[in-house]
Amino acid sequence: MHALLYPGLAVLAWTAAGVRLTTTLRDGTGNPARHAVTGTFALLALTFTVSTPAVWAFADRAVGVDNIAALIAHLCVVGFSTSIQVLLLWWTNPPERAGRHSRYRLVALAVVVLVLVVLFGGVGPTDTHSTDFVATYAHRPQLAAYLLMYLAAFSAGLVDIIRICWPYARLVGPGWLRRGLRTTAVGAAVGLVYTLARVRDVVAAICWDDLPRLERLVPITASTGALLVIGGLTMPAWGPRLAAVxxxxxxxxxxxxxxxxxxxxxxxxxxxxxxxxxxxxxxxxxxxxxxxxxxxxxxxxxxxxxxxxxxxxxxxxxxxxxxxxxxxxxxxxxxxxxxxxxxxxxxxxxxxxxxxxxxxxxxxxxxxxxxxxxxxxxxxxxxxxxxxxxxxxxxxxxxxxx
Incomplete structure (x- = not known):
């Protein structure tokens, strides 16, 4: 499943990032929201690229650290959720307030990245596991702490996305922006299902080793949530064109x-x-x-x-x-x-x-x-x-x- 879903979503996200970057360069705008959109898609694309089993194994060999692709993917996911928050803040707030709250979230992102890198370095030796890394090593306390920190940061970002998107969708007029905001919120909610499944697996690995894992649910919820977020963020651009068909x-x-x-x-x-x-x-x-x-x-x-x-x-x-x-x-x-x-x-x-x-x-x-x-x-x-x-x-x- 990883070998099919993740490459397709990576291509879709890279395409969206390329289109947004081209538009930003052509317009020559310094609007932070435009850069946040491009960064969002690029981080999501990189997440699914390195999560593809073939790329995962290649990254491990190239860097010389087993499962380094997991750290890269998790850092991109946290950065992805933060960039969406920054984007939504610039969409829904005056520039001064948006800039202030964006800086808070970027500082929090830097702290989370530092903690994750330190915790990952303390996990100890592992073998390359591109599709079941968490299920294989979640019983290790160092990796459990790393994963719970990653999942907590990602979940907080998803909750913030829902908190911003859903109420603001009621304030804008009926149209593709409202649909896009609500679709993004639904995608974030599906992402929360992914984080809850991961938390359950980590806790089960430590406390109840015989409890069945929810590993099959992970790629489905991660892919569905990401697809909904991509669709929601781009909907104001392609929605009117679709309606005109x-x-x-x-x-x-x-x-x-x-x-x-x-x-x-x-x-x-x-x-x-x-x-x-x-x-x-x-x-x-x-x-x-x-x-x-x-x-x-x-x-x-x-x-x-x-x-x-x-x-x-x-x-x-x-x-x-x-x-x-x-x-x-x-x-x-x-x-x-x-x-x-x-x-x-x-x-x-x-x-x-x-x-x-x-x-x-x-x-x-x-x-x-x-x-x-x-x-x-x-x-x-x-x-x-x-x-x-x-x-x-x-x-x-x-x-x-x-």
Missing amino acids: PGTAHRIRLLRQLRPLWSALCAAVPAVRLAHDRRWWRPADRLHRRVIEIYDARLVLRPYLSEAVGDRARRHAEAGGLGGDDLAAVVEAAKLRAALAAMRADVRPRRPELPGPPDPALDEVREVEQLARVARAFATSPLVGAAVRETAEDAAGGGGGW
Whole structure:
């Protein structure tokens, strides 16, 4: 389990750290909160990296001290919890108060690091145990003291994270920041399950050696807690983008639906094509541009739009049981298709389109949806083709339909 969970979480945490570092360097900000975020992810990434069995064994050989990876991982975990506290303090307090309380926690971190290093040095000789180091040596009083000190410091940090996150989440408005703070608090609570399992194992190793260990629970709770914390701290950044995915997908569908009509109109009236701009790659901007170009082309085609074609298309649509927006889309599509043919032949209709009453106000979303209906009818509706063809036949036969 260690060989699967820990490398994956290490990659995830290193990626998050790299993204935050890139953002900080690009913005050139001296905001301590940004540095705390980067440090948080880097410490978490290092924790899971050295806890990976292969890296654990390599670190032991490279340093020449068995299980040195355990000390590195535990120091990173304590530093990780402290950096989250510093981050949250800068998020939730004025700079002066945040700076003062951050210094207190950094001093406490330095004391804890010193004590842990001293206690680890007194543990005595051990053999490399990358997955069961605690279970193997927890019966030693020196290691028990080391582990209890590490777990106490880590638990205090987790409790502080919950104490800061959960109440402050109620103060911010509904949104991704609130969700992120609560997710971080839940991750810290899961981390407390990890520390309690570790404390139980240490106490059991000293007092009740025959008590079964909770070693299987350790990697699951550690990984789950870390994943929730990573998600919570980054949620204000990726949450809005995730929420925008359905809207982006819908805009892409609309772009695809508008393409047949847009292509036909732009081919006939190339002057309506707007100049290229690097901003147009976004689906929302491309859709806005495409709608403008369709409307501009329709203005050029206005002298060729035929009321006769529209009337015939309306009769066909009503006979087919269409009504409302679908009927209006068929009528508009038939007029546009006939107008394109009329412009190519340079033939003006005998009954040109008359200015009608202004359409009821539509919001932009409904307007584009209706234009997409027109495009679908333009490309696929047999009613449109029938109306255009019959009107043209009447005109050719002298019926005056055009």
